[in-house]
Amino acid sequence: MESGITDPVQLLTADGRRIEHPDYAIEVTPEELRGLYRDMVLARRIDAEGVTLQRQGELALWPSLLGQEAAQVGSARALLDTDHVFPSYRDHGVALCRDVDPLKLLAMFRGVSNGGWDPIDHGFHLYTLVIGSQALHATGYAMGVAKDEAETAVIAYFGDGATSQGDVSEAFNFAAVYDAPVVFLCQNNQWAISEPTDKQSRVPIYQRAAGFGFPGVRVDGNDVLACLAVTRAALARARRGEGPTLVEAFTYRMGAHTTSDDPTRYRDAAELAEWAAKDPIARLKTHLLADGLADEDFFEAVDQECEERALRLREQVRSMPGPATEAIFEHIYADGHALVDEERAGFVHYEASFAERGGH
Known part of the structure; x- marks a missing residue:
């Protein structure tokens, strides 16, 4: 690694081997591991359906999460029901883990609703297309939670490009000064539309937290177990009243920024192939098979379940009435x-x- 940059926290290697980390011990049952796998497969299949429906003219736009399933599912499964999520516009995997109906996600990109779900019912606030604004919303909400002395943590999701927005720096400062119980989770997918991260920051993103006076940690964003463990620890710290944490999930956006983007114009195929070999779903599948925690019947059942759900979703979108x-x-x-x-x-x-x- 470069000087001053620590290795990202990792609990599951790219070839599916389980390893330990001195600061982030975690116990997960075989059932929980299979659940994480199912969550990621479902997120990817719903995401693929969103891309297809947009290409067929059924949606106006769709921002793909392809490649970021572990960062979203791992962190989302660290949340308690009483916690609150402030997402960006790409966090479909988090939405699914918070039991948001995927039809309501697609309805928004079809232009027939402005959100459609109750943020209080799901602890999951509405998507925002304004880059970085949700970090301030989350911080303000967390400051209110602290005043109410509620045992609740707040998490804000955003991408690497959002860290160049003033709103995010303001959120960091307010959260630090007021010890707000908030976790800032940056999914660094390395491309802010067409700009690489090295044109967004001179230092690794997680190191920015030190300038504001709170901890920052980089995690392997393609390792669902590491994302679960690190986020769980950060949320627990927030609930104890110890203030914010910045988690940088170092991952890769394998698809386009949105369906209006052509990533072949700014990145090469070799880079994509390198990260495809680190696929978060394949990594967990390899681990489950190697340790005898799941068999081919399980994987086939998951694929069938997700395919059937996506096909139902397709018909629901196509028959969706327009609003008055x-x-x-x-x-x-x-x-x-x-x-x-x-x-x-x-x-x-x-x-x-x-x-x-x-x-x-």
């Missing part, structure tokens, strides 16, 4: 607002005028 046009005026203010009422009435009158003119 005036629905855009709903949920702007909690108790209504005179100006919104006036704008709604004006819109309804304008829309009715087309019918009066015979629809032309």
Whole structure:
């Protein structure tokens, strides 16, 4: 490694061997390991369906998580039901682990809802397309949790590119000064759209935490067990009132930034092949097989379950009705607002005028 950069925390090597780490011991049952595998396969299959539906014109856009399944599932399974998640727009695996209906994720990218799920019911707040803003939202929420003396932790997900946004630095500072019970989880997939990480930061991202006065740790983002262990420790630290932690999950975005992006224009095939060999799902499958914790019948059953769920999702998306046009005026203010009422009435009158003119 480069001078001053520690090896990322790893509990499962690229070839599927289980190893120990002095600071992050973890015990997982065979059932839990199989559950992590299923979660990752489901996340990948739903994600692939999102890409396909967008290519078929059923969605306006889709941001793929391909390659980041371990970072999302491992960290999400470290959460308690009472914890709260502030995601970015790519965290579909986290959403699934928080029992958000994937149809509601796709509905948002189809343009028929602005979210569609209740953040309180799932402890999972709405996606944001504003890069980095959720870090401030999470910090503010965590400061409120601390004032309420609740045994709750908050986690904010964002990418490496978001660390160049002022909102993230402000969130780091507020969280540090107020000892907010928040974990900042940066999925460093090494490409902020078309900009590599070395054009985003002169130092590894996890080292930025030291400048704000709280710990930072880099974890192998393709190792679901390491992501689980490190995030669990960071969340426990937050609940104890010891303040924030920055976790950098060092991973790789194997797909495009979104379906409007062409990654072949800015990265080479050799880099992609190198990271494909570190595939997080294949890594856990190798471990399960080598240790006799699962057999081919299990893997086939998981594949079949995920395929059937994706096919149902496809039909649900295609048959999804569009919202009433005036629905855009709903949920702007909690108790209504005179100006919104006036704008709604004006819109309804304008829309009715087309019918009066015979629809032309």
